[in-house]
Every structure is written in C-alpha cells, then in structure tokens.
Amino acid sequence: AAVASSSPGVAAVAAVPPGKGLVSGRASHGVALPGCGVVSCCVFASSFGLSYKLLLYALAVGGAVVVEDQPDVSAVLSAYNQQGDPTLYEEYYSGLKHFIECSLDCHRAELSQLFYPLFVHMYLELVYNQHESEAKSFFERFHGDQECYYQDDLRVLSSLTKKEHMKGNETMLDFRTSKFVLRISRDSYQLLKRHLQEKQNNQIWNIVQEHLYIDIFDGMPRSKQQIDAMVGSLAGEAKREANKAKVFFGLLKEPEFDVPLDDEDEEGENEEGKPKKKKPKKDSVGSKNKKQDPNAPPQNRIPLPELKDSDKLDKVMNMKEAARRVRLGPECLPSICFYTFLNAYQGLTAVDITDDSSMIVGGFADSTVRVWSVTPKKLRSVKTAADLSLIDKESDDVLERIMDEKTASELKILYGHSGPVYGTSFSPDRNYLLSCSEDGTVRLWSLQTFTCLVGYKGHNYPVWDTQFSPYGYYFVSGGHDRVARLWATDHYQPLRIFAGHLADVTCTRFHPNSNYIATGSADRTVRLWDVLNGNCVRIFTGHKGPIHALAFSPNGRFLATGATDGRVLLWDIGHGLMVGELKGHTDTIYALRFSRDGEILASGSMDNTVRLWDAVKAFEDLETDDFTTATGHINLPENSQDLLLGTYMTKSTPVVHLHFTRRNLLLAAGAYSSQ
Amino acid sequence: MEPAKMASPKSAPKDAQVMAQILKDMGITEYEPRVINQMLEFAYRYVTTILEDAKIYSSHAKKSSVDADDVRLAIQCRTDQSFTSPPPRDFLLDIARQKNQTPLPLIKPYSGPRLPPDRYCLTAPNYRLKSLQKKVSSSAGRITVPRLSVGAVSSRPSTPTLGTPSAQTVAVSTKVGTPVSLTGQRFTVQIPSSQAAVKSATPTTPTVQNVLINPSLIGPKNILITTNMVSSQNTANEANALKRKHEDDDDYDNL
Numbered sequence: 001a002a003v004a005s006s007s008p009g010v011a012a013v014a015a016v017p018p019g020k021g022l023v024s025g026r027a028s029h030g031v032a033l034p035g036c037g038v039v040s041c042c043v044f045a046s047s048f049g050l051s052y053k054l055l056l057y058a059l060a061v062g063g064a065v066v067v068e069d070q071p072d073v074s075a076v077l078s079a080y081n082q083q084g085d086p087t088l089y090e091e092y093y094s095g096l097k098h099f100i101e102c103s104l105d106c107h108r109a110e111l112s113q114l115f116y117p118l119f120v121h122m123y124l125e126l127v128y129n130q131h132e133s134e135a136k137s138f139f140e141r142f143h144g145d146q147e148c149y150y151q152d153d154l155r156v157l158s159s160l161t162k163k164e165h166m167k168g169n170e171t172m173l174d175f176r177t178s179k180f181v182l183r184i185s186r187d188s189y190q191l192l193k194r195h196l197q198e199k200q201n202n203q204i205w206n207i208v209q210e211h212l213y214i215d216i217f218d219g220m221p222r223s224k225q226q227i228d229a230m231v232g233s234l235a236g237e238a239k240r241e242a243n244k245a246k247v248f249f250g251l252l253k254e255p256e257f258d259v260p261l262d263d264e265d266e267e268g269e270n271e272e273g274k275p276k277k278k279k280p281k282k283d284s285v286g287s288k289n290k291k292q293d294p295n296a297p298p299q300n301r302i303p304l305p306e307l308k309d310s311d312k313l314d315k316v317m318n319m320k321e322a323a324r325r326v327r328l329g330p331e332c333l334p335s336i337c338f339y340t341f342l343n344a345y346q347g348l349t350a351v352d353i354t355d356d357s358s359m360i361v362g363g364f365a366d367s368t369v370r371v372w373s374v375t376p377k378k379l380r381s382v383k384t385a386a387d388l389s390l391i392d393k394e395s396d397d398v399l400e401r402i403m404d405e406k407t408a409s410e411l412k413i414l415y416g417h418s419g420p421v422y423g424t425s426f427s428p429d430r431n432y433l434l435s436c437s438e439d440g441t442v443r444l445w446s447l448q449t450f451t452c453l454v455g456y457k458g459h460n461y462p463v464w465d466t467q468f469s470p471y472g473y474y475f476v477s478g479g480h481d482r483v484a485r486l487w488a489t490d491h492y493q494p495l496r497i498f499a500g501h502l503a504d505v506t507c508t509r510f511h512p513n514s515n516y517i518a519t520g521s522a523d524r525t526v527r528l529w530d531v532l533n534g535n536c537v538r539i540f541t542g543h544k545g546p547i548h549a550l551a552f553s554p555n556g557r558f559l560a561t562g563a564t565d566g567r568v569l570l571w572d573i574g575h576g577l578m579v580g581e582l583k584g585h586t587d588t589i590y591a592l593r594f595s596r597d598g599e600i601l602a603s604g605s606m607d608n609t610v611r612l613w614d615a616v617k618a619f620e621d622l623e624t625d626d627f628t629t630a631t632g633h634i635n636l637p638e639n640s641q642d643l644l645l646g647t648y649m650t651k652s653t654p655v656v657h658l659h660f661t662r663r664n665l666l667l668a669a670g671a672y673s674s675q
Numbered sequence: 676m677e678p679a680k681m682a683s684p685k686s687a688p689k690d691a692q693v694m695a696q697i698l699k700d701m702g703i704t705e706y707e708p709r710v711i712n713q714m715l716e717f718a719y720r721y722v723t724t725i726l727e728d729a730k731i732y733s734s735h736a737k738k739s740s741v742d743a744d745d746v747r748l749a750i751q752c753r754t755d756q757s758f759t760s761p762p763p764r765d766f767l768l769d770i771a772r773q774k775n776q777t778p779l780p781l782i783k784p785y786s787g788p789r790l791p792p793d794r795y796c797l798t799a800p801n802y803r804l805k806s807l808q809k810k811v812s813s814s815a816g817r818i819t820v821p822r823l824s825v826g827a828v829s830s831r832p833s834t835p836t837l838g839t840p841s842a843q844t845v846a847v848s849t850k851v852g853t854p855v856s857l858t859g860q861r862f863t864v865q866i867p868s869s870q871a872a873v874k875s876a877t878p879t880t881p882t883v884q885n886v887l888i889n890p891s892l893i894g895p896k897n898i899l900i901t902t903n904m905v906s907s908q909n910t911a912n913e914a915n916a917l918k919r920k921h922e923d924d925d926d927y928d929n930l
Contacts, residue, residue: 453796499770533775
C-alpha cells in the first residue's frame with residue numbers, strides 16, 4: 001500500500017451555497033493577539049454553510065464567487081470514522097510506544113516523530129465520536145510523553161473536550177484536512193511498515209494512512225538533534241517537493257551611473273553624467289557583470305516603476321555613502337546607536353527607519369502614527385494651495401519654496417487609524433509611509449503633506465505587518481485572516497493573494513529583487529512566495545513558535561528568521577535548506593538585520609539585548625549540493641558560540657527594530673519599559 | 676505587565692478564582708489584575724444575553740420552560756452575529772487562485788503620484804464652503820435665515836392672497852415695515868417649499884418661511900397680505916431685489 005496519497009486531504013467547506021436560504025456561519029471567541037494566533041481561542045460554531053460575511057469577503061476581493069456543491073463540515077469530520085473500540089486506543093498507542101522504544105537507536109529518533117500526530121489524531125477521534133471519558137484518560141496518560149515544544153498546542157487540545165468544540169476551530173480544521181508531514185529515511189520506514197502490518201489490529205496503520213504523509217528519503221536516518229531542529233510547525237515538516245521549484249534569488253542589475261570622484265571639500269552635488277577634470281569612476285557593480293547572473297530574474301519578470309530623476313540622485317548619494325562605508329567584520333564591529341521611546345507605556349507597536357536614516361516612524365497602540373526627524377533638518381509639509389499660488393515657479397529653488405517653514409517641526413502626528421498600528425514602512429523614495437492596523441486597513445500617508453491619501457481595505461481582520469517593495473510602488477501586507485496580499489499603490493484591490501498558511505501571517509518581507517515575498521506565520525513556518533504567479537516556492541519549518549522577524553541577506557541568497565523560541569535560523573533559499581541555527585537569545589526575537597554588505601547579522605530581542613553574529617562565517621563551507629537537497633537537510637554544526645560576536649544589553653528596553661545606516665552604523669529602537 | 680498578584684483565597688469570590696484557574700490552565704501566567712474583572716464581566720454579559728434570547732425563543736415556541744434546545748439555538752444565533760472568524764482555508768485558496776491568474780498590470784511611466792482613482796482615495800475635501808453673498812445677482816439664490824415667530828398660531832392655509840408666486844411680488848411692493856412691533860395676533864403661514872426648492876443655493880431651505888406681519892395690511896376680514904422676508908426664489912426685478920436687500924440689512928441689524 002502506498003503511503004503517500006496524492007491528494008492533500010479532504011477539503012473543508014467550499015464556496016457559497018446556491019440558493020440556501022439560511023446563511024449562518026462559523027464563529028470564534030476571543031481577541032486576536034499578535035503572537036497567539038487563532039490557536040488559543042475556545043470556539044463554538046454552527047455546521048451550516050458560509051456566512052454572509054464570507055460572501056462579502058469574496059466580493060470585496062473582487063473575484064467572482066465560485067458556486068459549487070457544498071459539502072457539509074461534518075463530511076470532513078466524519079473522516080473520523082470509528083477506528084475500532086475506543087477503550088482499546090490506549091492499548092494501541094502504548095503498543096506502538098513499546099515497539100518504538102525497543103527499536104534500534106538509529107531508528108528510534110525518526111520513529112518517535114510519529115508520537116505527536118498520532119496522539120492528536122487519536123484524541124480528536126475519541127472526542128469526535130463522543131467518548132469523552134476515554135478521551136480524557138487517553139490524554140492524561142500520554143500527553144506528558146510528547147516533546148516540550150508541543151506543549152502549547154497540547155494545552156489548547158486539552159480544552160477541546162466535546163464534539164461541538166471542534167466544529168468551529170479553524171486551526172483544528174486545517175490540522176485535520178492537511179496531512180501532517182513526516183520525513184523518515186527508507187530503512188526506518190520499512191521497519192515501521194513491517195511492524196504495523198504484522199499486527200492483527202491495523203488501527204494505527206489506518207490512521208497513519210489516513211492522516212499522515214510520510215516523505216521517504218534515501219539516506220542516513222536523522223539524529224534526534226537534527227530532527228528537533230526542523231520539526232515544530234503545525235503541519236509537520238515540509239515535503240521535499242515543496243522546495244523544489246527554481247527560485248531566482250539573484251539581484252536585479254543596477255543601472256550604470258557615472259559617479260564622479262569627489263572629496264569632502266567639493267562643493268555642490270554632481271548630477272550623473274557630468275564629466276569632471278578627474279576621470280569619473282563608473283559604478284563597479286554594473287560594469288563588471290556584463291553577463292546575466294543565471295540566478296537573477298530577468299529584468300522585466302515583474303513590472304517595476306522606472307527610475308525618476310530624484311531616484312537617480314538618491315542612488316548617486318547612496319553610492320557615495322557606500323564608498324565611505326565601514327567594512328565590518330569580527331575585528332571591526334559596528335557602533336550601535338539606540339533610539340529609546342520614552343513614555344510610551346507599552347504602546348509602541350511598530351517602528352521603521354528610512355533607508356538614508358533621516359526619519360523614524362513609530363506606530364502606537366493608541367492608533368497614532370508619529371514621524372520624527374532624526375537629523376537636524378525639520379519635517380516640513382507643502383504649503384497650502386493659497387500660498388503656493390504666490391511663489392515664483394520659475395526660480396531655481398522652487399522645491400524649497402513650496403515647503404512651509406512656519407509649520408516645520410521635528411515631530412508630526414498622523415491620525416486616522418481606529419486601532420493599534422502594528423506595522424509601518426517608509427517608501428524607498430521617502431514620499432510615502434504605510435501603516436497597518438488592527439482595524440483591518442492599510443493606510444498610505446504622504447510625507448509631503450503629512451495627510452492620509454488612501455485606505456486599502458481587504459483584510460477584514462487585524463493586519464500584523466506591511467512593507468514597501470525595495471523599488472517602491474508595490475507593498476505587501478499580512479494579517480489575521482491567514483493570507484498575505486500584494487498591493488500596488490494605484491490599485492484599491494490587492495494584486496495577489498498568498499494563501500496557504502494555517503494560522504495568522506505575522507511578518508512579511510520583500511526579497512531584494514522584489515520578485516519574492518517571505519511570510520512568517522503563527523503556524524511556525526516561513527513561506528516564500530513568487531510575486532509573478534502567487535505560488536508558494538519554499539516552505540521552511542523549524543521554529544517552535546510564531547515568527548516575528550525576517551531578514552534577507554543583501555546578496556539575496558539567504559534568509560534569516562527569528563521567532564518566539566529565541567532562535568535565529570538561517571536558510572539557503574536556492575537549495576531550500578536550513579543552514580544555520582543561532583542560539584543565544586532567551587526571549588522573542590523581534591528584529592533582524594544584515595549589515596549593508598552582509599558581513600554581520602544583528603538580532604534584537606525582548607530579552608533587552610542586541611546580538612551580533614558573524615554572517616560570513618555562518619555561510620561559508622556549506623554542504624549544500626544536489627545530494628543534500630535531495631535528502632532535505634544538512635548537518636548543522638553547533639557553532640552558535642563561535643558565531644556570536646557580541647551581546648549588548650539595554651536598560652530594560654526590548655529591541656523592536658534594527659537598521660544599518662548606509663555607512664554601517666547600527667541603529668536600534670525600542671520603548672523603555674520600567675520592569 | 677505586572678505579574679498577577681493572586682488574591683488570597685479568602686477574599687476573592689469563587690467566580691474570580693475560577694477565572695484565575697482558567698488562565699492558569701491555558702498557560703497564561705502574567706496578566707494584569709483587571710483581566711479577571713473583564714473576563715467576569717464578559718461571562719456575565721454573554722450568559723445573560725443567551726438566556727434572555729433563549730427565553731424569547733421558548734415563549735415563541737409556546738413552551739412552558741426554557742430547555743436545552745432553546746439555549747442551543749440562542750447560542751448559535753448569537754455566535755453568527757458577534758463572533759466571526761476568518762474564512763476557511765480552501766475558500767482562501769480558491770479566491771487566491773482566481774486573483775493570481777491575472778497578470779500583473781503594466782506600470783504607466785511618468786504618471787505622477789500613483790494613487791487609485793479619486794473615489795477610492797481620502798484626498799477629497801470633506802467640507803464645502805458656505806457662500807455668504809449679500810450682493811447677489813438676480814439669479815443667485817440666497818441663504819435663508821429662519822426666524823421663528825414667537826407664540827405663533829397656525830392659521831388656516833387657505834388664505835387666498837398667498838396662492839401664487841406672483842402674489843408675492845405684489846406683496847413685496849407694498850410698504851414693508853419694520854420687523855419689530857407686531858401687534859395683535861400673529862399668524863404663521865406655511866408656504867409650501869416647492870417654490871423654494873427651485874433655485875435654492877442651499878438645499879436646506881426650511882419649509883417654514885417666516886413672514887412678517889404688517890399690521891397695516893391686515894384688513895377688516897382678517898385677510899393677511901404678507902411679505903416673504905426670506906425668499907429663495909428671486910425672479911423679481913432689480914427694484915425688488917434692492918428692496919429685499921434693504922430688508923435683510925435691517926434684519927441683520929436688528930438681530
């Protein structure tokens with residue numbers, strides 16, 4: 001009998017029922033909090049069709065509503081047919097436990113992966129078939145044997161004691177319908193299969209076939225340590241075929257500029273192309289790589305806005321700054337400048353800093369967005385229409401004259417949201433600011449007039465994170481409705497919807513080439529999505545808690561992720577493998593950033609520290625090749641201590657944001673909390 | 676958040692202890708003390724709402740007492756209203772598939788700030804200026820200044836002299852005295868607003884158009900010839916307009 005069945009499980013309730021009069025829906029209690037996700041809610045619900053709200057949701061998205069036959073939710077849950085006598089479940093489970101504990105050491109670790117999914121499925125089966133007392137005793141007896149990182153889920157499971165509780169819990173339903181993926185070597189699998197098919201009572205074998213997907217690989221069985229590094233997500237690990245698609249992780253070619261050599265005492269700004277007496281130095285990146293990088297996406301794979309003159313000036317400035325950049329390394333660590341938000345009373349929920357480090361924005365729980373100028377230059381808004389008609393439009397400094405000096409200030413407060421602001425992002429050209437909030441909208445603010453321009457409504461539930469694309473124009477948002485959306489500033493509806501996560505999307509980031517989006521979720525996985533067609537091209541499992549920080553390396557090849565478990569995991573995007581595990585933090589990691597040339601990785605956490613890690617060393621000498629890609633894992637060295645370059649404590653200020661300036665000075669931000 | 680200060684078992688009421696136990700079972704160890712109060716309040720409000728609904732359902736079904744079915748129905752109806760959850764996964768996958776099929780739109784070059792069409796933006800003014808034009812041309816409308824007369828008694832609307840607009844112009848040409856010193860009875864007449872609606876500058880023309888009673892115009896039969904102090908339709912000639920303006924100036928002075 002084949003183990004891996006092709007279909008991903010019975011689908012749950014489908015689209016709007018045609019002509020069904022009663023439209024009632026499912027519901028759940030609870031306020032969605034960041035980091036807790038849906039898992040911690042107790043639920044009641046009905047089992048009839050979809051709610052009216054769902055119809056509105058579909059229409060709001062703008063797509064046509066697919067009308068098809070609607071299977072009942074109970075059809076899904078009836079996958080829990082009675083598998084034998086309920087009183088014997090404990091025997092089956094302890095029988096399997098005995099077998100696994102007696103097996104060879106090398107196989108034991110792999111086969112122990114079976115315990116958790118089997119335990120959960122058997123428990124839920126007992127609950128569904130309303131054997132409450134058996135379910136309770138089953139739970140009592142075996143829940144202590146499970147791994148420590150599943151304890152949170154088990155706690156939630158312990159509160160599901162009746163059939164009614166199961167019907168409305170979205171996360172549990174998704175858990176049921178998507179098969180739990182286990183990766184086991186061929187030898188261990190043969191052992192297991194032989195044992196289960198020998199025994200008279202095949203109940204466990206039935207459950208395995210029904211609810212588990214065993215991805216068999218040829219190679220050495222994995223050790224407990226290797227397995228522990230990679231498990232933890234709600235749906236098990238990632239199938240190897242999920243990580244097989246080609247990903248263009250290279251960077252887009254930068255346009256060539258003539259950057260004139262200049263010293264400190266040269267006056268004025270040289271515009272590009274102006275020849276000077278000294279020979280102008282061409283941008284080295286652009287000229288040397290005449291050949292197309294095979295790993296880079298074609299220039300026109302996705303439409304990107306053209307460079308305006310102001311953008312070109314900015315790039316020239318960037319290059320000049322880059323020339324003066326400090327080369328970081330283990331001997332030359334960056335200085336860290338910390339911006340502490342005082343009197344925020346635990347209200348600071350989001351921070352962002354512009355690329356040239358001139359402005360800092362804070363999103364707060366009182367629904368305000370506050371923009372500060374970090375440089376001595378104050379924030380100015382454009383004059384009113386009446387005043388603008390008075391200025392001389394032909395003068396050279398017209399761009400200065402349109403700015404209003406009278407209302408210039410260091411701080412501008414933006415009002416508009418009706419809920420805490422959970423994400424903020426500056427546009428690369430510093431004209432726009434995005435903010436996303438618990439009220440379900442993403443707002444675009446103009447930094448010329450400091451007013452709100454657009455409210456993008458699509459998520460009807462709290463939006464946890466948003467970010468502008470590195471080239472502007474596009475932005476991504478992710479929220480409680482378990483999807484991430486790609487928007488463009490001139491479309492009021494999203495362009496792409498990235499659906500697939502089992503729980504809230506808590507963190508969204510663009511790849512430096514703007515062709516891919518990484519999303520971290522409360523279901524403890526990180527997914528990489530293709531902007532062109534919305535496909536999920538990579539699934540990374542390994543974190544044991546919701547992911548709150550993502551950072552792409554500047555060369556686009558690697559991804560660093562941080563979660564509530566305090567570990568930073570490093571991933572090779574091209575091969576789809578975990579290549580590093582940085583242990584050290586003791587609390588949730590909220591900020592991750594690579595230095596400008598990718599030599600140092602900085603991580604900031606709730607444990608009031610900033611840690612610097614040696615990224616060059618972490619990524620050298622990797623064993624990533626075709627063979628390891630086929631097995632799906634490499635041997636992770638235990639080198640966290642070697643890679644740690646420094647730990648810097650703050651005075652009881654959790655670190656919420658990190659930013660490397662163009663000259664590689666590290667800026668950090670957080671709100672002082674007096675405990 | 677401050678760590679929870681567990682109230683000593685003697686002082687905390689039983690319900691509060693239950694709430695604290697629930698939090699402990701769900702693994703929440705740090706919470707502000709107000710959380711228990713809020714949970715108690717929520718529980719109380721929820722249960723009373725459900726039971727009230729259940730009572731209504733059971734009385735509707737003409738049952739003698741509330742039973743479990745009523746409560747179940749009440750719970751179901753309430754949860755459909757108040758507690759909603761995000762759409763199910765396959766639904767999301769479906770709409771995602773539809774949305775992701777359309778290719779990314781091309782970006783028009785040199786198009787200034789790239790914003791959605793105006794009606795989806797928040798850039799429209801949310802105010803409108805009031806036009807305070809006293810020196811108005813003949814076709815312009817006028818702000819109506821409602822002045823309610825005091826102690827008015829509504830009269831029969833069948834006063835013949837007030838039928839047509841033309842009558843108004845007739846009335847205007849008579850001497851219009853000062854708005855002060857009304858003697859004797861006063862009558863408030865309601866002129867249908869159809870006249871006013873035609874050329875009004877502001878749509879909020881009050882239907883009650885106040886009239887000035889000129890005592891001298893009250894004839895022996897108590898037929899009123901009234902003037903329309905505030906007219907929103909001004910088809911009168913220049914002379915009338917001037918006269919009206921004059922009246923208005925007086926009004927404003929006396930106000």
